[in-house]
Amino acid sequence: MTINVDVTVNGTRHSVAADPRKTLADFLRDDLGLTGTHLGCEHGVCGACTVLLDGGSARSCLTLVGQANGSEVMTIEGLSNGEALHPLQEAMRDSHGFQCGFCTPGFLMTAVELLRSNPKPTEAEVREAISGNICRCTGYQSIIQGILLAAERG
Amino acid sequence: MKPPAFQYVAPSTLDEALAIRAEHGFDSALLAGGQSLIPLLNLRIAFPAVVIDLGRVKELTGIRPADGGLAIGAMTRQCEAERSDMVRERAPLVAQALHQIGHRAIRNRGTIGGSLAHADPAAELPAAALALAAELVVRSTRGERAIPADDFFRSYLTTALEPDELLVEVRLPAVNGGSSFQEVARRHGDFALVGAAAVVALEGRAIRDVRLVLLGVGPTPVRAAGAEAMLRNVQPGEAAFAEAAEAAVAGLEPTSDIHATADYRRRVAGVLARRALVEAAS
Amino acid sequence: MTIPATRYIGQSVLRIEDTRVLTGRGRYIDDLRMPGMLHAVFVRSPMAHARIVSIDVERARHMPGVVDVITDQELLAGTAPMLVHTEMPNYRSPVFRPLASDKVRHVGDPVALVLAESRHLGEDARDAVDVEYEPLDAIVTAEEAQDPTKPLVFDDMGTNISFGDRQTYGDPDVAFAEADRVVGLTLRTPRAMHVPLDTRGGVADYDPGTGELIYHATSQAPHMVRLGLAEILRHPADRLHVVAPDMGGAFGQKGFMAREDVCVCFAATKLGRAVKWVEDRVENLTSATHGRGEDIVPAGRPVGVHRRAGRNPARSDPRLLRLPEEAARGRAARGLPR
Numbered sequence: 001m002t003i004n005v006d007v008t009v010n011g012t013r014h015s016v017a018a019d020p021r022k023t024l025a026d027f028l029r030d031d032l033g034l035t036g037t038h039l040g041c042e043h044g045v046c047g048a049c050t051v052l053l054d055g056g057s058a059r060s061c062l063t064l065v066g067q068a069n070g071s072e073v074m075t076i077e078g079l080s081n082g083e084a085l086h087p088l089q090e091a092m093r094d095s096h097g098f099q100c101g102f103c104t105p106g107f108l109m110t111a112v113e114l115l116r117s118n119p120k121p122t123e124a125e126v127r128e129a130i131s132g133n134i135c136r137c138t139g140y141q142s143i144i145q146g147i148l149l150a151a152e153r154g
Numbered sequence: 155m156k157p158p159a160f161q162y163v164a165p166s167t168l169d170e171a172l173a174i175r176a177e178h179g180f181d182s183a184l185l186a187g188g189q190s191l192i193p194l195l196n197l198r199i200a201f202p203a204v205v206i207d208l209g210r211v212k213e214l215t216g217i218r219p220a221d222g223g224l225a226i227g228a229m230t231r232q233c234e235a236e237r238s239d240m241v242r243e244r245a246p247l248v249a250q251a252l253h254q255i256g257h258r259a260i261r262n263r264g265t266i267g268g269s270l271a272h273a274d275p276a277a278e279l280p281a282a283a284l285a286l287a288a289e290l291v292v293r294s295t296r297g298e299r300a301i302p303a304d305d306f307f308r309s310y311l312t313t314a315l316e317p318d319e320l321l322v323e324v325r326l327p328a329v330n331g332g333s334s335f336q337e338v339a340r341r342h343g344d345f346a347l348v349g350a351a352a353v354v355a356l357e358g359r360a361i362r363d364v365r366l367v368l369l370g371v372g373p374t375p376v377r378a379a380g381a382e383a384m385l386r387n388v389q390p391g392e393a394a395f396a397e398a399a400e401a402a403v404a405g406l407e408p409t410s411d412i413h414a415t416a417d418y419r420r421r422v423a424g425v426l427a428r429r430a431l432v433e434a435a436s
Numbered sequence: 437m438t439i440p441a442t443r444y445i446g447q448s449v450l451r452i453e454d455t456r457v458l459t460g461r462g463r464y465i466d467d468l469r470m471p472g473m474l475h476a477v478f479v480r481s482p483m484a485h486a487r488i489v490s491i492d493v494e495r496a497r498h499m500p501g502v503v504d505v506i507t508d509q510e511l512l513a514g515t516a517p518m519l520v521h522t523e524m525p526n527y528r529s530p531v532f533r534p535l536a537s538d539k540v541r542h543v544g545d546p547v548a549l550v551l552a553e554s555r556h557l558g559e560d561a562r563d564a565v566d567v568e569y570e571p572l573d574a575i576v577t578a579e580e581a582q583d584p585t586k587p588l589v590f591d592d593m594g595t596n597i598s599f600g601d602r603q604t605y606g607d608p609d610v611a612f613a614e615a616d617r618v619v620g621l622t623l624r625t626p627r628a629m630h631v632p633l634d635t636r637g638g639v640a641d642y643d644p645g646t647g648e649l650i651y652h653a654t655s656q657a658p659h660m661v662r663l664g665l666a667e668i669l670r671h672p673a674d675r676l677h678v679v680a681p682d683m684g685g686a687f688g689q690k691g692f693m694a695r696e697d698v699c700v701c702f703a704a705t706k707l708g709r710a711v712k713w714v715e716d717r718v719e720n721l722t723s724a725t726h727g728r729g730e731d732i733v734p735a736g737r738p739v740g741v742h743r744r745a746g747r748n749p750a751r752s753d754p755r756l757l758r759l760p761e762e763a764a765r766g767r768a769a770r771g772l773p774r
Contacts, residue, residue: 003162020162020205021556023192035467036460038684040633041717042155043193047259048633056233056262062192063263064185066162067209076460089458093450101457102464102633102684113258131343132257136633136685155716156556158563197718198563 007068009034010078018065025049025060027068028075036076036105040134047133050106051075057113076105079112088112088150097146099137107133111147120151157195164207168293171211172320176295178204179317185209186229186268189260214267214322217241222328225291228267228321233258235266245326247333247351251282254335257343267321270306273313273374276345280307281369282335283324284377285351290314291323300325307374331355331363334433336426340413346370347414348423352430354390361385366398366431368423371408378402378427390435399428453682462682465637465654470710473639474503476700477558478713479548479565480723481540484574485589488538491548492566499564501557506549506703508537514702516668518695520598527599530590534668534698540569541589544723549699551711578731620734628727634684636724637714638697640704650677651701654684656691664693665701689725 002017009032018027023042028034028051040048042061049061052074079086085093088111098104107130114121114129121129126147135143160183165171175182183202185191186209194200208214214229217238224244226235235241236252255261255269255278269279270290283290284307289300292315306314315321337349348370355363364385366378381402388394408419456462493505511534520529536545548565552558573587580586581596589596612618638653649671655661658678666673683690696713704711715724 001161003164019556021157021159021195023157023196026156029467034460035464036462038464038633039466040684042196043717044189044260046633047257050259053262057259058263059189059259061196062188064157064162064188064192064205064207066164066207067185067188069164080459085455085458093454093458098454098457100632100634100683100685101453101462104457105460108458110259128342129258131341132259134633136631136687155718156559158560159556198559 003066003069005065005069007065007070008072010074020064020066022065023061024051024053024058024063024065024068024073027065028060028073034075034077038102038105040102040106045134046103046106047110048103048106050109050133052109052113055113057110074109074112076108079108086112087153088115088147091150091153092143092146095142095146095149097138097143098135103133103135103137107135107143111150114147115151119154121147123148155196155198157192158198158201160195160202161204162207163204164210166210166212168211168213168320168322171206171208172293172295172318174204174206175320176318178206182206184268184271184320186271187231187264188268189256189264190268190272190274208320219244220325223326225323225325226266227323228265228271230266232261232264232266232269236261245286245329247282247286247329247335247353248279248326250333250335251278251351254278254337254339254346254349255343260343266324270324271313271315271321273307273311274345275310275373275375276347276349276370278335278337278346278349278369281349281351281367281375283326284375285333285353285365285367286326286329287365288327289325290321291325292316292319293322294318294320298322304377310373329353329355332434332436334430336430336433337369338422338426348408348419348426350423350426350430351375352427352434354385354431354434356390356435359389360387361390361435362387364431364434366402366427368402368406368427370414371403371406371419371423376406380405381427385431390431392432395428395431395435398431399424402427457682464634464682464684465639465652466634466712466714468639468652468681468712470639470641470712473710473712474551474553474703474707475555475558476696476703476711476713477550477552477555477562478546478696478699478715478719478723479550479562479567480719481536481543481545481547481567481569483540483569483571484543484576485572485587486540486569487572488536488540488547489568489570490566491568493548495566496550496561496564499552499557499561501553502550502561503553503709504551504703504707505561505565506535506551506699506706507547508533508535510706511535511699511702512537514669514706515698516670518668518698524599526601528593528595529598530593532695534695534702539572539591542723544719546696546699546723549703551703551707555714578729621732622734623730623732625730627729629721630687630689630725630727631720632683632685632687632689635715635717635720636690636694636696637712638700639710639712640701641710642701642704642708644708646675647672648675648677649701649705650679651697652679652681653697654686654690655680656683656686656688657693660691661693661697665697668693668698669701669705671701671705688727692725694724 003020005018038048040046044062051060182204185207216227242249284303288303333353337346351367353365369375381398403424408416410416518532550561641650658680662678700713
């Protein structure tokens with residue numbers, strides 16, 4: 001059984017048949033080939049699958065594809081502008097805010113939401129905002145610095 | 155961890171949703187925000203034949219004033235309630251409770267009604283609803299009824315909802331008094347290990363009314379009726395609140411699990427109960 | 437062409453992988469897709485220790501999208517025994533089978549392998565495999581492993597201890613005799629989980645025409661995996677390649693060939709199709725390697741052959757506190773790769 005899903009991803013509209021038991025994460029990865037959104041736990045605790053759904057951060061592993069029908073999704077692939085990196089991406093690179101990079105797309109999408117609503121967060125606010133994302137490599141300090149750096153640079 | 159197969163339906167009206175629910179009852183799962191249901195699907199703990207996505211039923215969303223208090227549609231996203239001036243003014247306990255829920259990504263998708271109907275004993279909203287003497291408005295093809303919060307939460311993940319009923323709205327009466335929500339979790343945003351919610355209404359220098367609820371100490375949020383009775387018509391004060399808090403946890407028999415022992419839950423519940431009372435009365 | 441020394445030395449050199457990682461174009465194991473690729477889903481034991489009475493895969497075989505279900509019976513003919521190779525002189529290795537056959541020896545022990553068109557369909561079929569178990573006593577601590585009255589985990593080994601050693605430093609008897617006080621401590625370090633966000637997995641790509649097997653493996657030790665696979669699968673090493681793609685962390689967990697690697701490669705060569713296996717988080721937390729637990733136990737306790745009794749000689753000066761190392765290591769009979 002399939003359902004029709006009409007969803008705009010990174011500005012591109014897709015109108016496709018999808019398996020309704022697929023999560024948005026699996027739909028993005030398998031059906032649309034956008035593998036930048038990663039699966040770390042598939043039960044909503046690690047944040048690696050974070051995307052923006054209708055402008056708000058959401059765990060794509062906890063969203064069924066049908067729930068995104070009629071919605072707009074932004075994934076990590078939509079953050080850069082062609083080859084030009086988004087300031088958050090540049091800042092994360094400059095602060096060495098990742099090692100293996102598996103958690104990075106999730107952190108970046110979370111940070112996009114933070115900086116949109118709070119362009120000059122305090123360190124405490126950054127920590128609070130990213131508390132739903134897990135990183136196993138960095139120990140978080142460099143990630144926090146990266147987000148603060150992006151905020152500083154405007 | 156992929157969900158088992160199910161039939162997916164996305165009704166656009168409440169009547170449609172009720173009809174499908176009436177047909178399948180507990181063989182169907184109601185999909186609100188998905189933050190509790192979808193982990194159960196991914197872990198293959200739940201095997202609903204039908205998943206009814208309520209995301210398109212506009213009638214279930216919205217926050218409106220009601221009898222001095224307010225009414226919140228079941229499908230209202232937690233983040234919307236968190237940002238709502240009306241909620242902050244008329245039901246500050248809900249705003250306080252919401253802030254403790256998960257993380258922003260969870261609150262963007264999770265709903266008020268979903269959390270209440272899911273009835274996890276460590277969840278914040280059921281405790282807040284109980285502390286606020288909320289009315290849970292439920293509907294089926296047979297009609298509508300309003301269930302007092304005291305009667306709504308039956309057991310672990312179990313409510314008074316009949317197989318064909320949907321929670322459509324939660325009504326919160328006008329609150330005269332202060333409120334406080336206290337919680338201990340391993341990390342901010344985790345499920346509560348134990349928590350306390352208090353609403354204290356003062357008249358003159360005495361406590362006119364008080365409601366004290368503990369969460370994480372049993373299969374449902376627990377109203378500390380004994381402690382409440384001790385405090386009515388009494389002058390607020392550290393000693394009175396300490397005594398009431400002790401009474402609140404005296405008969406409790408929480409379970410021990412990998413997160414916390416029964417003893418820990420009981421002790422911390424007592425501390426949080428006292429803090430909640432103190433803050434609510436201030 | 438000579439590169440001036442100052443080009444890298446003393447410079448802040450940026451990593452070359454950053455851009456692709458930042459833009460979501462990293463290629464981690466689950467990002468790999470091949471035409472006609474099948475998904476491997478393991479049926480795993482819910483019991484810590486049990487005899488396998490029967491495995492019924494017939495219902496699973498006939499489910500939608502299922503191409504094959506493999507058990508150890510099939511692997512027996514096609515694989516060499518799996519032993520732990522180690523420098524340690526007295527190490528006794530059990531003989532591992534890629535899939536459990538007679539017994540399961542830990543929760544998560546793989547018992548059968550489903551090959552299906554999608555992970556979803558594979559999990560459906562996995563749930564339809566019926567395994568009948570006869571529970572046995574579980575041995576979960578080092579003490580239990582040293583208890584001769586407990587059942588054997590590997591019957592053929594005749595013991596639950598795979599390795600023991602005895603070391604003496606200085607003269608403990610004199611030290612204890614001269615001590616003002618003797619204090620006993622039991623120190624337990626529990627098992628630890630690695631929890632890389634990127635779980636274990638591999639994509640086996642087999643070309644039946646050339647006999648070439650390319651195993652894309654999220655592995656810290658691709659060369660070791662390659663040699664191991666060549667030996668166990670009896671596959672010519674010059675036609676077996678292991679490629680490590682981007683890896684989302686490992687922390688030691690991906691440092692060896694896993695039994696699952698053998699099964700997945702076997703399936704690919706048998707079916708002549710690419711096979712992907714990526715474990716989910718539940719599998720990673722139950723079936724993947726754990727960091728060992730360690731118990732340090734003082735004298736006065738029942739002492740087995742491999743446990744040296746130690747007491748802590750405490751003089752008046754607490755700085756002289758020394759713990760003669762007596763570590764009943766939690767390695768017991770599990771050995772590697774578990």
